[in-house]
Amino acid sequence: MKVEAFAAPSARSALQPWSYDPAPLGPEDIEIRISHCGICHSDIHLIDDDWKVSRYPLVPGHEIVGHVASVGPAVRHLRIGDRVGVGWLRGACLNCEACRRGEENLCPNGQATCVGAHGGFAQRIRVDGRFAFPIPTALKSENAAPLLCGGITVYAPLVNFEVRPSHRVGVIGIGGLGHLALQFAAKWGCEVTAFSSSKNKESEARRFGASHFINSSDAHQVARAKSSLDFIISTVHVDLDWVAYMNCLRPNGTLCFVGVPTKPISVPAFQLIGGQKSIVGSSTGGRPRIAEMLEFAARHGIEAQTEVIPLSDVNQAVDRVRSNQARYRMVLEMPK
Ligand SMILES: [Zn+2]
Numbered sequence: 278m279k280v281e282a283f284a285a286p287s288a289r290s291a292l293q294p295w296s297y298d299p300a301p302l303g304p305e306d307i308e309i310r311i312s313h314c315g316i317c318h319s320d321i322h323l324i325d326d327d328w329k330v331s332r333y334p335l336v337p338g339h340e341i342v343g344h345v346a347s348v349g350p351a352v353r354h355l356r357i358g359d360r361v362g363v364g365w366l367r368g369a370c371l372n373c374e375a376c377r378r379g380e381e382n383l384c385p386n387g388q389a390t391c392v393g394a395h396g397g398f399a400q401r402i403r404v405d406g407r408f409a410f411p412i413p414t415a416l417k418s419e420n421a422a423p424l425l426c427g428g429i430t431v432y433a434p435l436v437n438f439e440v441r442p443s444h445r446v447g448v449i450g451i452g453g454l455g456h457l458a459l460q461f462a463a464k465w466g467c468e469v470t471a472f473s474s475s476k477n478k479e480s481e482a483r484r485f486g487a488s489h490f491i492n493s494s495d496a497h498q499v500a501r502a503k504s505s506l507d508f509i510i511s512t513v514h515v516d517l518d519w520v521a522y523m524n525c526l527r528p529n530g531t532l533c534f535v536g537v538p539t540k541p542i543s544v545p546a547f548q549l550i551g552g553q554k555s556i557v558g559s560s561t562g563g564r565p566r567i568a569e570m571l572e573f574a575a576r577h578g579i580e581a582q583t584e585v586i587p588l589s590d591v592n593q594a595v596d597r598v599r600s601n602q603a604r605y606r607m608v609l610e611m612p613k
């Protein structure tokens with residue numbers, strides 16, 4: 278049976294209905310009947326071929342939630358009907374040094390869900406069942422879907438860079454990633470500062486857990502935050518005055534990029550040397566981290582704030598992500 282999907286026929290084009298024959302179900306594979314799929318900024322980059330890895334027709338989508346519809350003969354941990362999620366990775370070698378440490382996101386042979394394979398803007402998908410994660414019952418499907426990429430993207434740095442409850446955390450950009458970062462950092466126990474160029478997001482930022490709100494388009498406000506933060510997560514895709522943000526860090530502080538500015542990041546080396554500061558990056562997370570993130574989110578009531586739109590209106594949803602109008606994550610709902 279063909280998989281009904283929406284695909285971009287070529288770079289930067291609108292998505293169109295399209296169907297394909299799925300690969301045979303391998304021993305470790307499962308088929309998921311998708312109920313919801315979030316739209317991540319990476320999907321836009323893939324549609325537009327910004328990273329020169331896209332193959333067309335391209336079915337985007339890597340924030341997938343649905344129910345297991347069939348399982349390969351070797352699958353033991355999932356049953357038909359289980360509710361599961363799939364994120365950026367649909368598979369990895371599971372044998373390399375990174376995979377053996379549970380850092381499958383660093384596997385040189387990791388298979389991205391919608392790079393060179395068809396993603397979640399579809400009614401069904403087949404993936405390695407070892408990369409499907411049971412969704413805790415406390416989480417609603419449409420609010421959980423964005424956790425599979427957006428959530429793990431902002432949760433993993435808190436663990437990997439040893440952010441502690443005593444730390445003060447800044448979040449640059451209060452959008453799809455940022456509104457989740459505020460929630461995770463606040464529930465982690467940190468004092469949280471939101472940086473946003475949209476003044477009208479202040480009350481929502483505080484509701485997501487921010488104790489402080491700084492209008493990032495006001496250089497004076499940013500300058501006043503000097504030496505106030507231990508860890509800053511930047512979720513934006515624009516070029517900012519990174520030296521000003523390095524100045525916001527306390528000694529031993531870290532500026533962590535999870536969004537991709539358009540230009541190379543340039544700061545004088547003295548910014549790093551003087552206060553022993555670091556600039557780091559982070560990309561999704563391994564399987565143990567994703568499972569842990571979902572449990573943490575369920576325990577603390579962390580959910581994406583979503584706008585749910587039927588799959589048939591996918592182009593409208595993509596346009597809202599492109600124009601940064603989503604509040605805060607667009608989620609596609611599949612026909613039942
Ligand atoms: Zn993503």
Ligand SMILES: [Zn+2]
Pocket residue numbers: 369370371372373374375376377381384385386387
């Ligand atoms: Zn590997």
